[in-house]
Amino acid sequence: xxxLVTGGAGFIGANFVHQTLEDRPGATVTVLDKLTYAGxxxxxxxxxxxxxxxxxxxxxxxxxxxVAEADVVVHFAAESHNDNSLHDPSPFVTxxxxxxxxxxxxxxxxxxxxxxxxxxxVYGDLELDDPARFTEQxxxxxxxxxxxxxxxxxxxxRAWVRSFGxxxxxxxxxNNYGPYQHIxxxxxxxxxxxxxxxxxxxxxxxxxxxxxxxxxxxxxxxWDIIDRGRVGQTYxxxxxxxxxxxxxxELILELMGHDPGDYDHVADRPGHDMRYAIxxxxxxxxxxxxxxxxxFRSGLADTIAWYRDNEDWWRPQKAAVEAKYxxxxx
Ligand code: NAD
Ligand code: DAU
Numbered sequence: 001x002x003x004l005v006t007g008g009a010g011f012i013g014a015n016f017v018h019q020t021l022e023d024r025p026g027a028t029v030t031v032l033d034k035l036t037y038a039g040x041x042x043x044x045x046x047x048x049x050x051x052x053x054x055x056x057x058x059x060x061x062x063x064x065x066x067v068a069e070a071d072v073v074v075h076f077a078a079e080s081h082n083d084n085s086l087h088d089p090s091p092f093v094t095x096x097x098x099x100x101x102x103x104x105x106x107x108x109x110x111x112x113x114x115x116x117x118x119x120x121x122v123y124g125d126l127e128l129d130d131p132a133r134f135t136e137q138x139x140x141x142x143x144x145x146x147x148x149x150x151x152x153x154x155x156x157x158r159a160w161v162r163s164f165g166x167x168x169x170x171x172x173x174x175n176n177y178g179p180y181q182h183i184x185x186x187x188x189x190x191x192x193x194x195x196x197x198x199x200x201x202x203x204x205x206x207x208x209x210x211x212x213x214x215x216x217x218x219x220x221x222x223w224d225i226i227d228r229g230r231v232g233q234t235y236x237x238x239x240x241x242x243x244x245x246x247x248x249x250e251l252i253l254e255l256m257g258h259d260p261g262d263y264d265h266v267a268d269r270p271g272h273d274m275r276y277a278i279x280x281x282x283x284x285x286x287x288x289x290x291x292x293x294x295x296f297r298s299g300l301a302d303t304i305a306w307y308r309d310n311e312d313w314w315r316p317q318k319a320a321v322e323a324k325y326x327x328x329x330x
Contacts, residue, residue: 001027004070004112006057006103007077008050009033011181012117014043016074016219021049023223032057032066033077034095042313043180057099060106067106072113072226075103078153081184082121082146083328086270089145096149097156104160107168114168115226116157120211120238121147122172125273128209133277134172136234143271154234161232169229171222173237174278177299178215179306183314184321186210187300190249190263191307192314194256198322201330204268206246209275213239214293224287238278239291248300255301267329 003020007013008031017029030051033039044050055062057077067073077099079085079092100116107114123134124141140155142148160166181188190200221237229235250260283289293299307314 002069002071003027003029004032004066004073005029006032006073006075007039009035009039009041009043009052010076010080011038011178011185012176012215012218013076014040014180015178015215016076016222017044017047017050019216019219020223021047030066030070032062036079037317038080038182040180040313058094058102060102063102064106064109067103067112068110070110070112072115073103073107074115074117074222074226075100076117078117078150079146081182082144083184083269083330085145085149087328089149092145092149096146097152100153100156104156104166104168108160108164108166111167113226114157114166115222116154116168116170117222118154118170118172119147119150120172120174120236120276120278121273122151122154123276126275126277128207128275130275133279134236135279136236136282143273158232167231169225169231170234171225171237172234173218173221174211174213174239174241174276176215176218177212178303179310180313181215183317186245187248187252187303188307188314189321190252191256191304192318194252194258195308195311196318200249200252200263201266201325202245202249202263203266203272203330206249206265207244207274208272209242209244209277210248211238211277212241212243212248212296213237213291214299217291217293220292221283221287221289224283224289228287235283235287236278236280237283238280239294240280241296242275242277243296251297251300252304255297255304
């Protein structure tokens with residue numbers, strides 16, 4: 001099987017490439033990645049059977065020949081960080097919306113199977129005391145430039161399935177954690193701050209809830225959907241991992257040998273979504289998926305160990321990331 005992975009030098013995409021090569025001896029992988037600030041070729045180092053093509057998903061001349069050679073296209077590439085989208089939405093529109101359109105047109109021409117990676121943020125947010133969780137039927141209600149461009153890309157996929165018969169599936173996953181995550185994101189930012197002797201930074205009161213899932217559980221669900229999912233169907237991916245940000249920071253502090261109260265409150269994110277929560281019933285019942293890393297504490301301890309052991313991977317980015325946050329009062 002020839003698999004084209006867009007965004008395969010990013011966090012989830014690189015983990016997906018590693019898992020694919022481990023689990024599928026017959027697969028060859030081509031990664032198409034622009035290698036933006038968030039992409040790192042080192043995340044794919046030492047992997048056989050991978051060809052890395054540096055290029056833009058919004059460039060049809062690059063995309064078309066790669067899609068023509070693929071049996072399956074798994075589309076991870078995106079501008080992925082909410083905070084960045086509040087300061088400059090432009091690349092979010094180009095990559096997330098136009099890039100997805102360019103891919104869909106190539107898939108339509110060449111007939112590849114297409115899987116679209118998306119986010120639970122397309123559904124907006126929930127109140128803390130709301131017993132509801134997101135389901136495949138929840139109406140779209142995105143809040144940020146990031147989530148609205150992801151919502152737009154999902155709707156393009158739905159339209160290309162219905163109007164043109166493209167063989168596509170969509171998954172909307174909750175917050176991932178694990179190795180190779182960019183240090184602008186919440187968990188690796190706090191881990192690498194503590195390695196540097198800097199106190200963790202909590203936006204606002206820290207009561208916002210995220211539904212954490214280990215990246216390997218996300219990626220196994222993606223393969224389950226590609227292998228056995230129904231074309232045209234959306235599947236929600238989550239591992240019943242709701243925790244507020246304060247709880248996560250306190251656990252990181254404890255696991256790294258600090259007083260759990262040793263963190264600072266900083267400026268809140270404008271429009272900050274309060275809570276995400278996934279109902280994973282369809283994924284469990286139809287595809288038989290269950291998380292293999294349900295213990296957040298041990299998954300987080302392994303992730304901390306990974307950042308301690310792989311300082312060469314993240315160190316070159318740290319000063320610039322923190323300077324950007326400092327300029328925003330965060
Ligand atoms: P990331 O920012 O770590 O990686 C994104 C990758 O896409 C990078 O390698 C970057 O170089 C590449 N890229 C960006 N623009 C590109 C372009 N125009 N052409 C080609 N490549 C380009 O992101 P991530 O956290 O790994 O997220 C991957 C996907 O999963 C995204 O679609 C995101 O919306 C989705 N998602 C993420 C999470 C999460 O918790 N991180 C949860 C649910 C869904
Ligand atoms: O829900 C899925 C989404 O999860 C993905 O679609 C996005 O690509 C991914 O970035 C993530 O979005 P969030 O905005 O939830 O993730 P982030 O890591 O930026 O922040 C997680 C929470 O932590 C959020 O409530 C903001 C807060 N936060 C973040 C940072 C960077 C802090 O309190 N302090 C921080 O320093």
